[in-house]
Amino acid sequence: MPYVLATVNLKGGVAKTTTALHLGYALAQSGMRVRLIDLDSEACLTDALYGDVALGRATVLDALREPSRGLAAATERVAKLPLRGRLDLVLGADEVYTAPKAFALAQGRQPVATFPQVLPYLLARDCADCDVVILDPGANWDALNDAMLMAAHAVIVPVVVEPMAVKGLKRFMRRLATNNAGRAQAGLTGQTQLAGILVSRVLPDQEDDARAFLMEIDRAGLRRFALLPERAYVPNSPIIPRATGQGVPAWHLDARDAAARAYLALAEEVAALAA
Ligand SMILES: Nc1ncnc2c1ncn2[C@@H]1O[C@H](COP(=O)(O)OP(=O)(O)O)[C@@H](O)[C@H]1O
Numbered sequence: 001m002p003y004v005l006a007t008v009n010l011k012g013g014v015a016k017t018t019t020a021l022h023l024g025y026a027l028a029q030s031g032m033r034v035r036l037i038d039l040d041s042e043a044c045l046t047d048a049l050y051g052d053v054a055l056g057r058a059t060v061l062d063a064l065r066e067p068s069r070g071l072a073a074a075t076e077r078v079a080k081l082p083l084r085g086r087l088d089l090v091l092g093a094d095e096v097y098t099a100p101k102a103f104a105l106a107q108g109r110q111p112v113a114t115f116p117q118v119l120p121y122l123l124a125r126d127c128a129d130c131d132v133v134i135l136d137p138g139a140n141w142d143a144l145n146d147a148m149l150m151a152a153h154a155v156i157v158p159v160v161v162e163p164m165a166v167k168g169l170k171r172f173m174r175r176l177a178t179n180n181a182g183r184a185q186a187g188l189t190g191q192t193q194l195a196g197i198l199v200s201r202v203l204p205d206q207e208d209d210a211r212a213f214l215m216e217i218d219r220a221g222l223r224r225f226a227l228l229p230e231r232a233y234v235p236n237s238p239i240i241p242r243a244t245g246q247g248v249p250a251w252h253l254d255a256r257d258a259a260a261r262a263y264l265a266l267a268e269e270v271a272a273l274a275a
């Protein structure tokens, strides 16, 4: 079974999709077989890596609605990388949030009994050839995202520096605990761990706030990524939006970029967790 990660936060615009893309590329570059699954109705990852959500193409919604169809038809090779690394994308869909209801309509004819069992079923069925799967959800908290969370071994929580951020993180951790408590009832074993908090998009004038925030995270006993000795956060970088927009990692545009290096360091930490 692959190691299944999700980039999660109850907020939008905190670099969930940026993190999924950069982490995916970096792990694939290091020789891993990586699959990204776009679970956001905004389908930003699909737009970046594949272009506009294509009409007539199978998407992740088809597989979630009718798991017996599997993921293969919705899976696109993004890049073949050195060392036998590989990056795939399971295409997203604007209406992916309708998946739980669509699944329920045909529940009697499905290979699994409940919606939270759908993703684990698809991962076991179609992702056995992957080392790592990264789920990229939207920011709205609904039945799809609850199920998404239950399918993940661990979550990466990107967060931006702002006054209420630690409160938001504590709220998220309560949500994770509730979700973990509900897994047995959903017919699932195991627990979803916090892989780490990732402080992202730190502007130059936020550096002091970022250091204070990192200390607050540590005091709260929450695991965070260490990244680089000189910087435990991802700085704001003008090339990140360009990189994500073009569906390439930032180091492709500028290998010296500080955010690019932070994402490469993140991948090393994640690879150690996945090992
Ligand atoms: N380190 C960064 N520097 C500059 N812009 C960033 C950085 N990280 C993310 N962004 C930009 O912020 C916006 C939101 O990021 P995104 O990954 O789409 O967030 P989410 O998936 O959480 O909604 C995007 O335009 C992205 O390019």
Ligand SMILES: [Mg+2]
Residues within 6 Å of the ligand: 016, 017, 018, 040, 044, 137, 138
């Ligand atoms: Mg996103």
